[in-house]
Amino acid sequence: MGAEVESIVARIIPSGEPPDEAPGAREAGVVYFIDRALTTFAKEDQKLYLDGIADVQARVRKRFPGVEKFSALSEEHQDEILQTLDAGPAFGVRPFAKRPATQGFFETLRQHTIAGFLIDPESDRRGNHDGVGWKLIGREREHMFQPPFGHYDMDYPGWQAIAGATEAK
Secondary structure, X not given: OHHHHHHHHHHHOOOOOOOOOOOOHHHHOHHHHHHHHOOOOOHHHHHHHHHHHHHHHHHHXXXXXXXXXXHHOOHXXXXXXXXXXXXXXXXXXXXXXXXXXXXXXXXXXXXXXXXXXXXXXXXXXXXXXXXXXXXXXXXXXXXXXXXXXXXXXXXXXXXXXXXXXXXXX
C-alpha cells in the first residue's frame, strides 16, 4: 500500500525538473508522514485509506485492463484516475457552502499530503524531509522578531536590534 500512496501523493504535489531543484511530495517523504499519522493521530483513517486504495485499484483495472496498480501507470494516466476521484461530492465545495458530514479518501489524502509537505521538519512526524516544503514556499526556519511600530517598542523585553538597524532616541 505504501507504494500506491506514494504514487498518489507524488501526483498531488509533483516534483519539478530536476527534482532536486523543485522537490515534491516524494522528496519530502510525505509517505512516511502518512504512515506515522495512520498509526498515531489519524488511526481512525486506516479503513478510509484501505477502502480508498482498493477503489483506486478498481478504477485502474476498469479504465486500463491488464494494469493492476496505480503506481504502474504513466503520470498522465495517474492524473486521469485522480481526476475521477476529485469529481466526488466532497469537491467543488465553496468556503461558505455546507460541507459533507464525512470526508472522502482523496480529500483526506490531499490534506495529509499538504500537512506532510509543510510540517516542521524537526518534528517527530517524519514529513518535510530536509525542509524541502519550506524551501519551496520560501519559509525560513529561524524566526526573526521585528518590532511592529517604532522606536517606543525598543524597551520591550526580548527585543533586540536587527543587525544594521540604528537606535532612534
